[in-house]
Amino acid sequence: xxxxxxxxxxxxxxxxxxxxxxxxxxxxxxxxxxxxxxxxxxxxxxxxxxxxxxxxxxxxxxxxxxxxxxxxxxxxxxxxxxxxxxxxxxxxxxxxxxxxxxxxxxxxxxxxxxxxxxxxxxxxxxxxxxxxxxxxxxxxxxxxxxxxxxxxxxxxxxxxxxxxxxxxxxxxxxxxxxxxxxxxxxxxxxxxxxxxxxxxxxxxxxxxxxxxxxxxxxxxxxxxxxxxxxxxxxxxxxxxxxxxxxxxxxxxxxxxxxxxxxxxxxxxxxxxxxxxxxxxxxxxxxxxxxxxxxxxxxxxxxxxxxxxxxxxxxxxxxxxxxxxxxxxxxxxxxxxxxxxxxxxxxxxxxxxxxxxxxxxxxxxxxxxxxxxxxxxxxxxxxxxxxxxxxxxxxxxxxxxxxxxxxxxxxxx
Ligand code: PLP
Numbered sequence: 001x002x003x004x005x006x007x008x009x010x011x012x013x014x015x016x017x018x019x020x021x022x023x024x025x026x027x028x029x030x031x032x033x034x035x036x037x038x039x040x041x042x043x044x045x046x047x048x049x050x051x052x053x054x055x056x057x058x059x060x061x062x063x064x065x066x067x068x069x070x071x072x073x074x075x076x077x078x079x080x081x082x083x084x085x086x087x088x089x090x091x092x093x094x095x096x097x098x099x100x101x102x103x104x105x106x107x108x109x110x111x112x113x114x115x116x117x118x119x120x121x122x123x124x125x126x127x128x129x130x131x132x133x134x135x136x137x138x139x140x141x142x143x144x145x146x147x148x149x150x151x152x153x154x155x156x157x158x159x160x161x162x163x164x165x166x167x168x169x170x171x172x173x174x175x176x177x178x179x180x181x182x183x184x185x186x187x188x189x190x191x192x193x194x195x196x197x198x199x200x201x202x203x204x205x206x207x208x209x210x211x212x213x214x215x216x217x218x219x220x221x222x223x224x225x226x227x228x229x230x231x232x233x234x235x236x237x238x239x240x241x242x243x244x245x246x247x248x249x250x251x252x253x254x255x256x257x258x259x260x261x262x263x264x265x266x267x268x269x270x271x272x273x274x275x276x277x278x279x280x281x282x283x284x285x286x287x288x289x290x291x292x293x294x295x296x297x298x299x300x301x302x303x304x305x306x307x308x309x310x311x312x313x314x315x316x317x318x319x320x321x322x323x324x325x326x327x328x329x330x331x332x333x334x335x336x337x338x339x340x341x342x343x344x345x346x347x348x349x350x351x352x353x354x355x356x357x358x359x360x361x362x363x364x365x366x367x368x369x370x371x372x373x374x375x376x377x378x379x380x381x382x383x384x385x386x387x388x389x390x391x392x393x394x395x396x397x398x399x400x401x402x403x404x405x406x407x408x409x410x411x412x
Pocket of ligand 1: 119120121122123146191194195223225254255256262265266267
């Protein structure tokens with residue numbers, strides 16, 4: 001085999017390599033990464049592969065990509081639209097995003113100065129942290145949190161602050177939010193619909209947030225990647241539309257979940273020009289731009305009819321019912337989500353000391369992988385919870401549900 005520079009790659013060359021550990025003086029890990037370990041989500045995936053189980057742990061979303069999105073991306077590649085785009089994305093995509101934001105979210109945004117296409121919602125979040133905050137600034141997250149929000153903040157040198165929300169409804173209270181603030185808190189993260197709880201923030205809760213944010217001059221960073229996956233006629237409300245929050249909010253949205261394109265890495269950030277300019281600069285420095293031909297693909301996706309979104313919702317509602325009913329039948333006490341495609345289930349009564357042990361027990365007994373709740377909590381609350389993801393083909397969800405029901409029967 002030849003390697004990139006044309007020299008033969010053989011075992012003798014590899015054997016002559018000095019192991020890094022012998023270069024004792026060289027640092028092999030940044031201090032910021034020191035406390036970060038591989039997440040339980042990845043670990044459960046590995047364990048699941050080992051036993052050949054059904055993986056309801058990781059939010060993989062392996063559904064087919066809508067044909068117009070796929071075909072427009074293929075056409076863009078064939079048409080050689082393969083160069084860097086502007087760091088803020090191709091104008092055609094920003095134009096359709098602006099129209100969608102106005103029509104669907106009630107957000108007025110200038111496509112030239114208030115929208116940036118990013119490398120996933122993840123890329124948008126990182127660019128916001130690096131573009132608008134400084135090391136040592138405090139960032140408030142609600143617990144249970146999405147691990148990336150916390151860990152990306154740590155990687156950016158920020159100090160995480162926590163506001164714990166109580167299951168099953170996870171309500172936001174003004175006293176709770178105020179009590180969680182510290183003198184250096186500069187920003188609050190709002191994930192609605194939430195991963196992992198499925199909570200959707202109400203208008204009243206967002207008004208509470210607005211009062212606190214204005215009073216303490218806080219930046220609000222939203223993660224609305226699950227805006228299209230909601231249940232029981234609940235309507236997603238964008239925080240930027242409430243209580244004057246638009247002026248201090250960065251709205252982050254994603255395309256991974258709506259179009260089932262988690263590997264394409266496309267999302268977008270929306271904010272007033274004064275906020276968006278440094279975010280765009282950070283995007284440029286971190287990633288140059290989002291994948292250009294794929295931007296053309298998703299631009300076509302914005303033309304999909306309402307029936308696409310209706311089908312998406314009803315298919316996920318069906319999967320939610322299949323999985324939650326099975327968990328209930330097995331005595332695993334699901335907290336039925338209001339949105340997104342995860343369900344937390346309370347298994348505290350199994351008596352395991354940790355959620356990881358409970359997850360391994362379920363995997364070994366039933367062949368179904370879930371994520372230990374501790375991945376979403378600092379403290380003990382997560383140790384009684386497991387998170388299941390139902391972003392998969394219905395047959396897989398049904399097969400997992402059957403195993404869960406059988407497992408529940410055997411437990412009795
Ligand atoms: N935000 C939340 C809340 C998520 O759950 C996920 C994926 O699971 C992401 C962001 C990742 O988004 P993207 O693929 O757009 O980077």
